Amino acid sequence: xxxIEGLTKAYxxxxxxxxxxxxxxxxxxxxxxxxxxxxxxxxxxxxxxxxHPTSGRVRIGGQPYERLTDPLRHVGxxxxxxxxxxxxxxxxxxxxxxxxxxxxxxxxxxxxDLVGLGSVARKRSKGFxxxxxxxxxxxxxxxxxxxxxxxxxxxxxxxxxxxxxIRNLMRDLAGQGRTVFVSSHLMSEMALTADHLVVIGQGRxxxxxxxxxxxxxxxxxxxxxxxxxxxxxxxVLAAGGFxxxxxxxxxxxxxxxxPVRLGQLMADHRLVLHELSRQQASLEEAFMRLTAGxxxxxxxxxxxxxPAPAAVWGADWRSGKES
Amino acid sequence: MTTPYQPPSAPxxxxxxxxxxxxxxxxxxxxxxxMPPQPGHPYPQMAAPAAPQQQPVPQQxxxxxxxxxxxxxxxxxxAVGGYTSPIPVRGTHLGHALASEWTKIKSVRSTIWTLxxxxxxxVGIGLLVSAGxxxxxxxxxxxxxxxxxxxxxxQLCLVTLGVLVVSSEYGTGMIRTTxxxxxxxxxxxxxxxxxxxxxxxxxxxxxxxxxxxxxxGMHSGPGVMEPTGDQMVGATIGxxxxxxxxxxxxxxxxxxxRHSAGAITAMLGVVLLPAILPAFLMMSESLQDLGETMQxxxxxxxxxxxxxxxxxxxxxxxxxxxxxxxxxxxLIGAYVLLEKRDV
Numbered sequence: 001x002x003x004i005e006g007l008t009k010a011y012x013x014x015x016x017x018x019x020x021x022x023x024x025x026x027x028x029x030x031x032x033x034x035x036x037x038x039x040x041x042x043x044x045x046x047x048x049x050x051x052h053p054t055s056g057r058v059r060i061g062g063q064p065y066e067r068l069t070d071p072l073r074h075v076g077x078x079x080x081x082x083x084x085x086x087x088x089x090x091x092x093x094x095x096x097x098x099x100x101x102x103x104x105x106x107x108x109x110x111x112x113d114l115v116g117l118g119s120v121a122r123k124r125s126k127g128f129x130x131x132x133x134x135x136x137x138x139x140x141x142x143x144x145x146x147x148x149x150x151x152x153x154x155x156x157x158x159x160x161x162x163x164x165x166i167r168n169l170m171r172d173l174a175g176q177g178r179t180v181f182v183s184s185h186l187m188s189e190m191a192l193t194a195d196h197l198v199v200i201g202q203g204r205x206x207x208x209x210x211x212x213x214x215x216x217x218x219x220x221x222x223x224x225x226x227x228x229x230x231x232x233x234x235x236v237l238a239a240g241g242f243x244x245x246x247x248x249x250x251x252x253x254x255x256x257x258x259p260v261r262l263g264q265l266m267a268d269h270r271l272v273l274h275e276l277s278r279q280q281a282s283l284e285e286a287f288m289r290l291t292a293g294x295x296x297x298x299x300x301x302x303x304x305x306x307p308a309p310a311a312v313w314g315a316d317w318r319s320g321k322e323s
Numbered sequence: 324m325t326t327p328y329q330p331p332s333a334p335x336x337x338x339x340x341x342x343x344x345x346x347x348x349x350x351x352x353x354x355x356x357x358m359p360p361q362p363g364h365p366y367p368q369m370a371a372p373a374a375p376q377q378q379p380v381p382q383q384x385x386x387x388x389x390x391x392x393x394x395x396x397x398x399x400x401x402a403v404g405g406y407t408s409p410i411p412v413r414g415t416h417l418g419h420a421l422a423s424e425w426t427k428i429k430s431v432r433s434t435i436w437t438l439x440x441x442x443x444x445x446v447g448i449g450l451l452v453s454a455g456x457x458x459x460x461x462x463x464x465x466x467x468x469x470x471x472x473x474x475x476x477x478q479l480c481l482v483t484l485g486v487l488v489v490s491s492e493y494g495t496g497m498i499r500t501t502x503x504x505x506x507x508x509x510x511x512x513x514x515x516x517x518x519x520x521x522x523x524x525x526x527x528x529x530x531x532x533x534x535x536x537x538x539x540g541m542h543s544g545p546g547v548m549e550p551t552g553d554q555m556v557g558a559t560i561g562x563x564x565x566x567x568x569x570x571x572x573x574x575x576x577x578x579x580x581r582h583s584a585g586a587i588t589a590m591l592g593v594v595l596l597p598a599i600l601p602a603f604l605m606m607s608e609s610l611q612d613l614g615e616t617m618q619x620x621x622x623x624x625x626x627x628x629x630x631x632x633x634x635x636x637x638x639x640x641x642x643x644x645x646x647x648x649x650x651x652x653x654l655i656g657a658y659v660l661l662e663k664r665d666v
Contacts, residue, residue: 065506083497085491087433
């Protein structure tokens, strides 16, 4: 179990993490979600005692991390897959970690086989692909058979097979009763793995809830209407007491509208409709709705014909909302 | 929303007991129950999520901690059991950190290369000088002297290695892994210092001893100065200590600056400036004393004293003491900064 209480980290005047408090429980995968620069990595580094908090504290099974004498037996972490000495072989990298925590040498081969790096154990990690480095980092995390696992953006740079593998691994580890804490900036990824969600934005806690609750609470349902007579459609809706929001592609959206009533209304006014459909906002949309106010680096869509890069999630959605 | 984890289907065991009716492929549970648990697997829970590209591992291993993965995502807190590893938990001590640092230092090529170059320089230059000189030249100086010339260059190798031992961890990001594995940062620094110092002291002293004994062996004719015990110790252990301490000082500087190139440059300044600056300082009357002190404690002069190049120089142990003091202070500084800073 990881307990975080009032955790704050200031770099000069900027607060990277601002009074965070939450608990990561065993037995489930807890997703740690937030836009880039929200303070996820900083929080994780403070959990591991790498960064000193400005205030607040972190407890690992009731103890501060610095107090653990064999931390790898309690916490396995993959923060940065490239945080290895490239000149050292995968085997020796894991061996020196095992020795520092009194873990048997035989365990090194076991975790190498577990992550599928057994055949390249003697190769220097400099030549590893990002996917192989991620696997090496996971091997290091699993070395001490810890009850708590932390992964920072573990699927970054992985191919679909690797993503699938990590997803199953995390679910399995949680299924064994371990605490699994995994950060991501991709809501869609979390939707497939996490049972519980901790969402932060600009260092502050935005949500700490179970996945189903998050979905019901935050996803927006609306009815989309499309008609060749745009102006009349809006007038009819306004007359009927509905608040219409223009959609991104000439359609009209009615938040929380009832399609039966809307259909009847349109029939009463003999209005031709090309579309009348109930829509559910995606989780990605729900997440962006929640964090919209706390995105540090906003994307400004370049040209109308040039879609914003996928990495800047939701640029299209946001621009649609603002127009 | 969530995709429950589907374990890879377990293979039907090749040797089904004869009394059991053949099991249809659609019912993999039946053979699972008959398979004995893998004996002696120390991490039963770990074997299950094996990498997918490997042979599917039978799923019958004991699972003391209950819920199957993704059993009921709508009740996320059904499993607040926690996980207990089957491996017993023992505390760690400095010995573990020493073993770890020893593995680290010997498993990168830069260590092997820099130490090899150092030995090649000390032994090579020492033997060349010994072989190229005649007995007449050792009437006033001990025949252990040739080792001195190699140390002037060899010390630079130890400076580089000392810096790299720490700063390469910062350069690669390995330091974060190291500190995560051992949050007692002082212990990491102590283990690094001890492993590096011991390794470099043994290597340099062995190389210097080889040169000293070879020199004495080559030049033992009449009239040649017999090396005293003092001279022998100075030319081997003394010079070895001096070079290793210089390496250790480099390690401390590397830990404080956290940057390879910066720390090596700083250390070249420490080694070279006291040897060069006095020439300029001596020109001024008022700075003459400073220049003389600087020269006395400069690295070439200290090594020359340890080899007892001439009688005026003294034995060199006072210079060694000063270097030890400076190194100790630098290590304390490195420790304080390591504890204070974020890695």
